[in-house]
Amino acid sequence: MDKILNSKRIIIIVIVTIALILLMGMSIILGYTDTSMMLTYEAFTSFDGSNEHLIIQTVRLPRALIAAGVGTSLAIAGVYMQTLTKNPLASPGIFGVNAGASFAVVCAISFFNVSSLSAFTWVSFLGAAVAALAVYVVGGVGRQGLTPMKITLAGAAITALFSSFTQGILVTNEAALDEVLFWLSGSIQGRKLEMLVTVFPYLLIGWLLALVMTPMMNVLAMGDDVAKGLGLKVGLLKLTVGLIVILLAGGSVAVAGPIGFIGIVIPHIARSLIGTDHRWLVPLAGLLGGALLLAADIGARYIVMPQEVPVGVMTAFIGTPFFIYIARKGFNKG
Template sequence: MNGIFDLPRISKLVVTAIFLILLIGMSIVFGYTNTSVQLAYEAFTNFDGSNEHLIIQTVRLPRALIAASIGASLAIAGVYMQTLTKNPLAEPGILGINAGASFAVVSVLTFFQVSSLSIFTWVSFLGATIAALTVYFVGGIGRQGLTPMQLTLAGAALTALFSSFTQGILTTNEAALDQALFWLSGSVQGRKLEILASVFPYLVIGWVLALIVAPMMNVIAMGDDVAKGLGLKVGLLKITVGIIAILLAGGSVAVAGPIGFIGIIIPHIARRLIGTDHRWLVPFAGLLGGILLLAADIGARYIVMPQEVPVGVMTALIGTPYFIYIARKGVHKG
């Protein structure tokens, strides 16, 4: 039952995948503009150029695909960060990825008056990458090398530094504040499919790498000493996990801005439902991450209709109670 051909786990994956597809369909159909399943079907099979068909093809379909891809990426990155740092509250932001991307975007807004979403994408990806590489470098300084504690501390320090810089810039530039505020809250609204396409190859590479190293993560989860004793190249694996986090979390932030909590809560839910074997945990967490972000985005359309709540706010509303539960449970265990 613990092998790769585990029928109960396969069944869970299949059911979860079907639910994800269902939510993608709901995301395409539901919204402020009244549409139906039939209208959505006709938009792809018999496009007539109507306003409803245009909205379905150019707004809702990209939005649904972006939410599914970003949710999956953040969840998988969260699984690896929690395993690597042995911190149940770790998420992609622990590498300073969110803070680095935010600082890069706000800096470009302030000093270069750039407002293009496509430019934001690459600037935020660059900022996220530089921040993560810096955390790895700082965390690896010292005799003990890159330990989970040093990585966590380096990430927290760099996050605080970049966040302070970002807030400092925004307090002195009201125009940048107005432009950056919606992006900083995290949103899939208004994102074009071209923006996802520009980083999608990097997300795919991250997903493939995550699946390839999944068996090795089962070993390193037992501790670095055990992993080294079994012949695992721990240093190389940690670098690979860092690359995965940069590709998945950096690409996600580049497309949708910093969206929190998915990388924290989904790995815990996935472990409860499917176990700790990363061969199953990684794809299952990816599916659940896509489901959560899609559900949050659909809900964001109705709370203050006709206006919309940024999906980052919705994930915070959903994730905060579970985050508190995880934190309290961890404290009681300690």
């Protein structure tokens, strides 16, 4: 029985991996400038400096890689947040992590004229960490401690707080508004490969930690008491999960801005396909997250062509109905 189940899981992961690769290829080929598979191949094998070759190498390739990396990171962060909080609505966007990172970046631009990519990365991590800590502290107040309802309300409150601060700064600083408005809506348009290279080491550390932690997350999913009884250091484990979320969500916001709903939608889809075993769930969620963000980005190029819709708008359009469904289903059970 286990062999049959594992074979099914392997087949699903292989299919999603192929879909991810195909979507990356489509992301490189498709767009306002007309290109083809042959032209794309020639751009990498016999570059001639033409406009089409330049667009493929310097615009579309970085964009495809960034979409795959950010989608993967947000989906894995969503899996870990949902397991840690036992809340089906947990994600970096809903729990204020994205809003905190965004607020920190806007402050850095507005008050300190920060323009360095590495500085953006560290500022984004700091904002994500402060927001995550604030949600944990606010949600844990009271006798019952952290409950799914309390942490959701705390996340909504912290998200609203940081979003209000961000909007307040932008209202009084038009120069900063012009610079970050498109970024705040969540976008990978115009992002350069250097931006991904800057944050990639941190994303890679987050991915590797997430994969290593999967057996322990299976135990933690059974409850804190069970995990303690089996010898796990629950406090250290939760701290490590927090570090993973900060690395993945903070790095993603530094590159692409606060893209929502990937961290909510993908974990539920992955569980429905492959089950709750994190050894399989985390890799599949990462692949699905990258695929979904690539598909959303491709769609964003065509809705109002020749203009583009920010990919964050596309993910919100896709994810909002699913979010409502999960909210009704999850809290009706509670």
